[in-house]
Amino acid sequence: MKPLFILLSFIFVISGFSQKLPNIVDVHIDNFDQIQKFEDTNFDSAMVNPDTISNEITDCNYTLDFINKRCMLFFEGQMIADVNILSVESDGDKYIVTLDDSAIETKIILDLQNKEFIYYYKLVFGVTITKPTKYTMVSF
Numbered sequence: 001m002k003p004l005f006i007l008l009s010f011i012f013v014i015s016g017f018s019q020k021l022p023n024i025v026d027v028h029i030d031n032f033d034q035i036q037k038f039e040d041t042n043f044d045s046a047m048v049n050p051d052t053i054s055n056e057i058t059d060c061n062y063t064l065d066f067i068n069k070r071c072m073l074f075f076e077g078q079m080i081a082d083v084n085i086l087s088v089e090s091d092g093d094k095y096i097v098t099l100d101d102s103a104i105e106t107k108i109i110l111d112l113q114n115k116e117f118i119y120y121y122k123l124v125f126g127v128t129i130t131k132p133t134k135y136t137m138v139s140f
Contacts, residue, residue: 021088021095022139025064025110027117031134032056038126043107046120046127055133062119064097064108071099071108112139 034054037046061074066088073081084100094116097108103121110117115137120129 021066022112023065023067025066025112025137025139027062027064027132027135027137029058029060029062029117029130029132029135032058032130032132035129035131036126040124041127042122043120043127043129046129050129051126062108062117064110071097 032055034052034056035046035050036052037049038051059076061072063072063074064070064085065072066085069085071081071083071085072079081101083106086098086100089096089098093111093113095110095112097110099106099108101121103123105122106120108117108119117135117137118129118131120127
């Protein structure tokens with residue numbers, strides 16, 4: 001009986017501390033800031049010291065399907081990209097989602113608790129960050 005109690009206690013503790021990733025997260029973006037750094041740098045450096053920041057109006061959706069490990073991008077209702085999700089790493093309340101595309105590095109930073117979303121990619125000539133300023137996020 002004692003081993004069963006220990007096992008159940010262990011399972012309860014593990015499941016109590018793990019945040020469950022939803023099956024699908026959909027982010028509809030109406031407006032975003034595009035941040036660019038034109039040199040070989042990292043995300044943090046680009047956010048702190050960008051070369052340019054522009055505000056853009058759009059009508060797009062990022063749909064992250066964690067069951068099928070896909071990220072789809074829709075612009076004005078038409079799918080324009082469908083890429084694999086390579087990995088999902090938990091970093092506190094945030095998830096770092098790595099995508100498989102033609103950039104050197106493409107990631108989505110997703111904070112489900114605070115409903116925050118940042119998309120960034122790194123190319124040979126620098127980093128581009130999309131930080132929505134007017135958007136809705138739903139998950140199910």
